[in-house]
Every structure is written in C-alpha cells, then in structure tokens.
Amino acid sequence: MKVVGMDRREFMTGAMVSALAAGAAAQPSAQVSPNDRLGVGVIGCGGRSETHLSTLLEMEKTDKTVEIVALCDIYRPRLKKKSAMVGRPVHEYSDYRELLRDPAVDMVTIATPDHHHAHQAIAALEAGKHVYCEKPLTHWRQWELAKRFFEVAAKSSGAFQLGAQRMSDSAYQQMKQLVKDGIIGQPIHAECGIFRTGDFGERGMPIDDPDAKPGPDLLWDEFLGDAPKRPFDVSRYFRWRMYEDYAGGPVTDLYPHVLTQVIDILGVTEPSEVVATGGIYRYPEREVPDTFNMFIEYPQKISVAVLGTQGSSYQGTGGRDDIRIPVIRGWDGALTIQESEILFIPDDSVRASGRKEQRFAIEHGYNVLYLMRNLVECARSGARTLDSGPGLAFHTQTALLMGMAAWRAKKTAVYDAEKGAFTV
Ligand SMILES: NC(=O)c1ccc[n+]([C@@H]2O[C@H](COP(=O)([O-])OP(=O)(O)OC[C@H]3O[C@@H](n4cnc5c(N)ncnc54)[C@H](O)[C@@H]3O)[C@@H](O)[C@H]2O)c1
Incomplete structure (x- = not known):
C-alpha cells in the first residue's frame, strides 16, 4: 500500500x-x-x-x-x-x-x-x-x-x-440478555447519569496557541461548517465545547455514554415525550448548560431518568465506573451493577414466592479497542455492529435532541410516530 x-x-x-x-x-x-x-x-x-x-x-x-x-x-x-x-x-x-x-x-x-x-x-x-x-x-x-x-x-x-465507549462494557450486553430472558419482568423504569466536575470535560480544552489566526494552516470556514458564520475567535476554535453553536453541554457531550446502553437494554426506539430541567449553574463563562436532567417517556409505558451535572462529581451509587450506574426496574425486580457483578434485586411483590437476589460476574469492562475490533470484524463479515450500530445511535440521539429542544423551550417535546418528527 x-x-x-x-x-x-x-x-x-x-x-x-x-x-x-x-x-x-x-x-x-x-x-x-x-x-x-x-x-x-x-x-x-x-x-x-x-x-x-x-x-x-x-x-x-x-x-x-x-x-x-x-x-x-x-x-x-x-x-x-x-x-x-x-x-x-x-x-x-x-x-x-x-x-x-x-x-x-x-x-x-x-x-x-x-x-x-x-x-x-x-x-x-x-x-x-x-x-x-x-x-x-x-x-x-x-x-x-x-x-x-x-x-x-x-x-x-x-x-x-x-x-x-461504555457500550463495549460487557455488563450492558449481559443485562440486555437478562432483561430479554425476563428476569425483571415487564420493564417500567430506568435511571442513569453522569456527574463530574470540570468546565469543558475531564481534562479541559487547552488553547494550544493564543496567537493562532485563520489562514492556510487554520481553515476557519471549514471549522464552522454549517454552524452560524462568525468572525474567527481563538476561544471558539479551541474551546468549542463552551459554545452552543458547536456543543450542547452534558446532554450531547456526556449522555450518549449512558443512555445508549439503557435504550439498548430496554429495546425501545422513539420516545413519546421528553421534558428536561437544568441550566448554567456553576460555570457562567459557558453558553451551554452545565447541569441537565431529562425525563423520557416511551410508548411501552417505561420512564427513563437521566441525571447529571458537570459541577459536582459524586455519582451517588459508587460501583464500577465514573458514571452513575444504571438501574433498570421491572415489575418483578431491578438490575444494577455492583463492582464487577450485575446484581438482580427481586421486587417486594415477588419475594414471597421465593425469588432471591442473584449476582452475575461481568465478563469485561469498557475499552475502545473492543468497539473498533467489533467494527473491523463487521466490516469484514458484512454483519451489523453489535454495539452502537446506526439504529441505536439514531434512537439515542432522538431522545437527547428532544431533551435539548424541551429544555430550550421550557416545554414538553412530543414525538409524532406517524409523521416521524417531534414538536415542542
Ligand atoms: N468517546 C469519548 O469518550 C470521547 C472523549 C473525548 C471526545 N469525544 C468526542 O470527540 C470529538 C472531538 O473532541 P476533541 O476533544 O478531540 O476536540 P478537539 O477540539 O481537541 O479536536 C477536534 C479536532 O477537529 C478538527 N476539526 C474541526 N473541524 C474540522 C473539519 N471540518 N474537518 C477536519 N477536522 C476538523 C479541529 O481542528 C481539532 O483538531 C467530540 O465530538 C467529542 O464529543 C469523545
């Protein structure tokens, strides 16, 4: 080559x-x-x-x-x-x-x-x-x-x-199979989220060169793409996550990492309704929210709560990762993760019939290598990717964009399945 x-x-x-x-x-x-x-x-x-x-x-x-x-x-x-x-x-x-x-x-x-x-x-x-x-x-x-x-x-x-990337964590594929096998009965509620401290994400966004200028070595119009046309601004270029023209805060930057798995486990597609709350509560220099909570309703009678802020880092549930560990609740019990195990907690309503807690060892954690390997294998075999293939990516994005639209309008975003579109 x-x-x-x-x-x-x-x-x-x-x-x-x-x-x-x-x-x-x-x-x-x-x-x-x-x-x-x-x-x-x-x-x-x-x-x-x-x-x-x-x-x-x-x-x-x-x-x-x-x-x-x-x-x-x-x-x-x-x-x-x-x-x-x-x-x-x-x-x-x-x-x-x-x-x-x-x-x-x-x-x-x-x-x-x-x-x-x-x-x-x-x-x-x-x-x-x-x-x-x-x-x-x-x-x-x-x-x-x-x-x-x-x-x-x-x-x-x-x-x-x-x-x-956390789609590569086998915990979620295992939870998906357990839900499919009926361990929690009819799913009814799920929660997930991300809490962290930091203005633009974990490591910040460095300004490599405060004197950088547009020209042959920095193609500003190509950076802007379909975003609103504006004169060059060194902060907008290097710290684009602060600006609503190019970013959305936790809802788009962080929640794909947690909502994707929950949607996959539940097997849902388009929401029926989404509402959202939050705002710029800690970092006034940014245009996008640092705190964002959204509540998603699915036509299958399932509610999903996605909670988080970039202004405080305690996840609330401890566990395996730097995210708030998902809880998937069904009529017969709940699934969650504790350290390196998936935990099934029977619902009060089924304990009397002898259902007990169960634990399942998680096969492996998350790693971008698994996702890229999976992509290459699918490229070779013609199979659809196992993890975040196009359908799942699109359904997750639909819920996230409805959340953002609802938050901006301070209204409920409603999906019209016949039209394949949502309104606020
Ligand atoms: N999966 C994860 O855990 C994870 C972690 C960090 C970032 N990300 C995602 O990766 C993306 C990039 O984030 P980043 O932190 O690397 O940002 P960054 O600003 O450091 O890098 C983006 C690069 O894209 C270049 N660029 C801009 N417009 C371009 C264009 N039209 N054509 C070619 N190059 C162009 C910029 O010059 C810049 O070098 C973001 O969308 C972010 O959400 C994902």
Missing part, C-alpha cells in the same frame, strides 16, 4: 491527493478479503484522536487487521503532531472530502467537533467507507441530519460504530 507524506503547499491545495485519486473513484468496500488490512483515515486530530490513533496503532501491531494511511485536520499543527505519532509517512489532508476520495482509505474514524459528525459520517458511508464516529451523532440543532444519517446508514453496506 503506497503511503506518502505531503508538504505545506499540498496541505493547502490537496493537489497531490486529487492526482492520486484521479481515475480511482471510491469503491464500496463491503467486501474485504480476510487477508487485507483495512486502510484507515483519521478525521480530526485533536484530543480524542489520541485514543483513536493509539487504539489503531495497537491493532496494527497485534491484530494486523488495519493500517493507518491518512489523517485529516483543518489545523495544520495538530495534523503534523498526529502524523508524528503515527511515526511514518501518511497522506495528510485538510479537507475530509479529499480523504474520502483516497482509494487507500477503507475506513474512517471521526473525532471532529459535534456539528461535523453526521455530515462526515454520511459522506463516508456514501463513499463506501466503514465508519467509527465519535458521539454525539449530531449537534443538538441537527435533528433532520440525524434522520438523514439513519436513512443513509440503513441502506449502506458500510459498517458503522458510534464511539459511545
């Missing part, structure tokens, strides 16, 4: 890439020979791409199923830094559309700001690539785009995985 580096001019124009790609239109890559490595292109070379790259580098070494062949970022210093992390020449792009035309790329990982995810995922699937896309599926204002993604993904032969 031919891999080339690019100089500064080529970064600006993409001329070499176009030449390379000329005459080699992207081919659907659903058929991958088991002996061929998937060529991977990483789109977005900021903080999260560290994990994408280190995972892919590990897979290159141990699984020998992938090979990083291309990187893309609209900010050249980060592109160069991540290129150095790969440690050998790779194709470098400033425009993801050019990366998608590169015939060496079979699969992409997407770690750009939220408002680019679905645009880039749709374009990648349409170009015949397999996709690992960071959560959230879309920005909060992109409901129509989420729907379009779902339509495209449903028809595509490309495999898709959303990076809601």
